[in-house]
Amino acid sequence: MQRIDNFKSIIDRYEIIFFDAFGVLKNYEGLVPGIERTFEYLEKQGKEYYIVTNDASRSPAELAASYHKKGLTVIDPERIISSGMLTKEYLDLKVKDGIVAFLGTPESAHYIDNNGRHTLPVSEVTATNIDKVNALVFMDDEGFNWFEDINKAVNILRKRPIPAIVANTDYAYPLTANDIAVAIGGIANMVESIVGKEFIRFGKPDSQMFMFAYDMIRERRAISKKDIVMVGDTLFTDIMGGNKFGLDTVLVLSGNTLPGDAESNIHSTGIVPTYICHNAVVEDGGFGF
Amino acid sequence: MQRIDNFKSIIDRYEIIFFDAFGVLKNYEGLVPGIERTFEYLEKQGKEYYIVTNDASRSPAELAASYHKKGLTVIDPERIISSGMLTKEYLDLKVKDGIVAFLGTPESAHYIDNNGRHTLPVSEVTATNIDKVNALVFMDDEGFNWFEDINKAVNILRKRPIPAIVANTDYAYPLTANDIAVAIGGIANMVESIVGKEFIRFGKPDSQMFMFAYDMIRERRAISKKDIVMVGDTLFTDIMGGNKFGLDTVLVLSGNTLPGDAESNIHSTGIVPTYICHNAVVEDGGFGF
């Protein structure tokens, strides 16, 4: 039997907490019950916290607004680090002009737009403008016609020697208690194997996600990796990525990893969290599970 | 410089010729010019021939009819061995009753139907009939709504411990001179990596395709593998599969393998054809290139 740790006593030992979003703060039904108490406690104790999420479907402002609507009003846009933000940073540094073609919703593309460069749905790439396409971004699994636009993306990448960027590395995401949906990361893998090129991927477990958050903090104050703990529900992304970056990690059992599977999954993958907790909820009486 | 062999002098040395279809007999524009002379020559010489194709989109009868319409009237349905026929044989042996859900056109599914068992588009699988689904077959990339039905296929396979069969292993196929399209084999790979199960694949380079043809011949007469030559345009499927089965092989440069790339592709893949010819056309004057 594995040991279950007390979540409150863990966060007492760190100055900064990184949270994954889905499976930790919310699930397909809404907020994880009681999670607002965790943020009350963090505020009261003066702990710094960030949401580090493989979600490029919306801007941080829209992501924060969606927490507010669910009742978690404390979440600021500045607290949210998404793989979409890394995509934007990459484009700002490397693709100064021309068209960035994308697969995804208009919302997902809007915030990667900038002055010299503009975003265009793959469906609107034509023989006339294809020569101005300087990057293709896989943003979100919704907002386009899969049959038409996946085939079109394949042919754009065969014709143009441009980078292909995957703004969300997840293969699938939970839709309901029983069903999952193919995520844009899964579609990007299929296209990559067909065109035979190397795509650029942003999102956990890649270190660049953690580095982006780490850099944001260090712009304001000195900090060590020892002072940060990453809380996630998925061994392969949250725990693997946090471990590799040198952070302590908490696996919570409120999402992708079922309580009965945690021990055998850890043994079979070799991905070992520093702690295991039932969830990321700080209990009223201070009993964290 | 690589040596180019004379196609006519090659087929003179074998009793039985296996042809790939796309890139050898036909391309996106229609028949390969002059290919009808090859079949006239084969008929005159009393050579036996078969079309061995990763095409599960239609029955052999419909495939033969499509050659007739293009002007190659000599092709009999009995001469066509498709990966769809292996799928049918598998289902007949292993899935005796219930529903076979499929992704593809109605035509692609019709000929795998039988008495005890019936085929149903994935779109028509419901909470009511899902428990009767005993196999899921990836037949063709057309005839269904990609977004709806690929996601549905993922969830059927997560819920039911049933075999998933891929009736065409190709990842992509040529659509025009410049464009390709994602084939059902590419979609199947994406679904397989998401659900984490082992799919059953039929089609070259797998030996079972060649064995199926070889068995059909041996039902009528004794033959050795040394008497058969496989003609194809793709190193990875036609030549790899033919070689592994123990056949001599001819790479033709009228399809996937461009004349300028043949030598370097052979060296880099290690897939070595017995012969290389410009195409599979027997020239009038008997000069095969």
Added chain:
Amino acid sequence: MQRIDNFKSIIDRYEIIFFDAFGVLKNYEGLVPGIERTFEYLEKQGKEYYIVTNDASRSPAELAASYHKKGLTVIDPERIISSGMLTKEYLDLKVKDGIVAFLGTPESAHYIDNNGRHTLPVSEVTATNIDKVNALVFMDDEGFNWFEDINKAVNILRKRPIPAIVANTDYAYPLTANDIAVAIGGIANMVESIVGKEFIRFGKPDSQMFMFAYDMIRERRAISKKDIVMVGDTLFTDIMGGNKFGLDTVLVLSGNTLPGDAESNIHSTGIVPTYICHNAVVEDGGFGF
């Protein structure tokens, strides 16, 4: 709870039984206790049986002798189908002369020798004879210096456009109750990814293994796939391969698949055996649980 079938009642329903070797007939300690009764029963009932094994380390005669030494004197060399035999058939058809370089023991290579062609350990390939090397075969994980000869094999394959054949597709094999050893199939995969070529693999789950056995039987008498059952301990090789070839399959829990894992492994892989039995032993009283 999964249903456990009676092994004796299963074999009563088939004319021909295919057995995997390791984990079914023997393990690291010797014969599976009681397995000799199974063969007595098969002989008494006039059932035909074959051992279908991914073992290219020795010839069928030597493999049979090793069963005799263990006390299973009924096993004839003609009853043994090994991936090494497919390798020999391939070489006989496709590599008529020159040198076949190999990684493995002298015993593993001896029986793929023939008149026009001879086998040579990779360690004995030199600048003088490398141009005569017409194939490289991965036979066995023993009999060579890993550091010297794996590196040498890599460089032979980079210099010569020749087929590389893997005579045993297994990645690893059990050595003791607690330890495994890297098999030649694992080494071959590493070399393949480094040289970037496509290797030819023989061994379950590939259909060619089953076809080879099926052909041997049909040389003597008419038979249908429905009359054959494959018995194995490994879902990915024995059961996957048997299913795909169209055979009914029995998973036994005396080897790679632990009794407590069978159900979840079947569900997670989607590889579904027709039957599950504790082992391949026919009990004295006829109760074969």
Added chain:
Amino acid sequence: MQRIDNFKSIIDRYEIIFFDAFGVLKNYEGLVPGIERTFEYLEKQGKEYYIVTNDASRSPAELAASYHKKGLTVIDPERIISSGMLTKEYLDLKVKDGIVAFLGTPESAHYIDNNGRHTLPVSEVTATNIDKVNALVFMDDEGFNWFEDINKAVNILRKRPIPAIVANTDYAYPLTANDIAVAIGGIANMVESIVGKEFIRFGKPDSQMFMFAYDMIRERRAISKKDIVMVGDTLFTDIMGGNKFGLDTVLVLSGNTLPGDAESNIHSTGIVPTYICHNAVVEDGGFGF
């Protein structure tokens, strides 16, 4: 025809230059001829430079000494960022005590040693001390018995739920003009696929290499990614990694990428360098090619 850029005029535009080592500064014969002039120029211009290398075989001090011995006396150990240093940082943060078992030479392991923790060759792990092994590191392809110790590493990882760290992600490295050797990254991939666990990899193209160098610089002064250019000979590691981190990149044709292949490799991989130069040598007369 691709455009070839002038190396000197490129480095004039950046404040900081990152160099790959093998194929850029040195090759199997010694230093790249004329490379010392590049460093004289950098010193004269007051440019900052770093060597960013997937080499964990020795400490930065030993690596610097090897440049001095070759005649490039300007290279300081503080200028060298190796994947071995990331391995050390990981271990310092995440593996505080116990044994770190390793595959590699004693030199490769010495500098990852520290107070609470000590390194032990895999060959010296026994039934007595295995329970104290808290990590296994793949350091170098030399210094151990491949057959004995690779098999032992496999079994250690099957028994202990510990992280496996790959300190050099390269699959192979050039040994002479004609031969390559299997690198520890290739061996690690084989072991990973056999034990089925997720290994932690340090080295280009992973961002963490670049981040480590970037952080070292920022400890002393403010800098933007726009002021740095990465110079490398390998598309998949140097250019891919540099691009993804947001740096401008120079592909030099003095190592892995042959002049005649550059254009087609860039097109087929989709990995596009900002510049292409013959080599990283600043010419005497100021003409960089």
